[in-house]
């Protein structure tokens with residue numbers, strides 16, 4: 001695993017952070033049932049957005065959300081369910097042993113092996129997003145971290161890692177443990193020769209980070225194709241990460257997409 005050490009830069013940058021209202025992140029207090037519904041709606045909506053943005057690839061990809069009542073369990077999309085037509089009622093509740101507690105879909109074993117171990121290793125993580133998006137896959141073949149080439153890419157500066165141990169489709173929870181170890185305390189991990197995985201303290205954050213990371217991969221692939229791109233200087237990259245890389249900022253960005261999705265086609269809410 002490779003991880004940049006930007007502790008000092010990030011601490012210095014914190015003094016210049018843009019503070020968004022905390023209510024934007026947490027919203028009104030919800031009952032357990034309301035919170036469960038909230039998370040499931042965002043999972044289904046985020047999957048629809050992945051399809052809308054062309055980031056679905058056959059049966060690959062999954063978004064999980066921890067259950068608010070039973071934190072060892074998580075909600076996940078069924079394998080072989082097209083992201084473009086998925087609904088809240090299609091999600092399954094899976095426990096830490098891979099048993100399906102609710103729902104009657106097919107559990108993707110890779111989803112269980114990876115996500116269950118990430119949820120276990122990171123108790124504050126509510127959601128994780130993984131898909132085989134094109135530019136994420138292309139960039140993953142380099143085995144490199146993303147560079148701070150643009151303001152938007154700085155969201156990941158000093159807060160993502162790489163996982164180099166490709167051994168076929170992830171079906172083993174021990175590999176899930178190794179991926180969780182590579183992720184560390186970060187927002188995202190680039191799985192070499194495979195794709196991207198992002199996490200968040202809300203479904204909204206995990207989903208937005210995935211969209212943003214795919215964009216950052218796209219930009220870096222294109223920029224390196226036409227020359228040698230200039231990088232943002234480290235202290236400025238760290239400052240920018242502190243300004244636009246927070247959980248609140250990611251949620252606000254997701255909400256803009258969510259509102260447009262609901263206005264366009266809210267059928268996923270059923």
Ligand SMILES: [Zn+2]
Nearest residue numbers: 060061194195
């Ligand atoms: Zn995968």
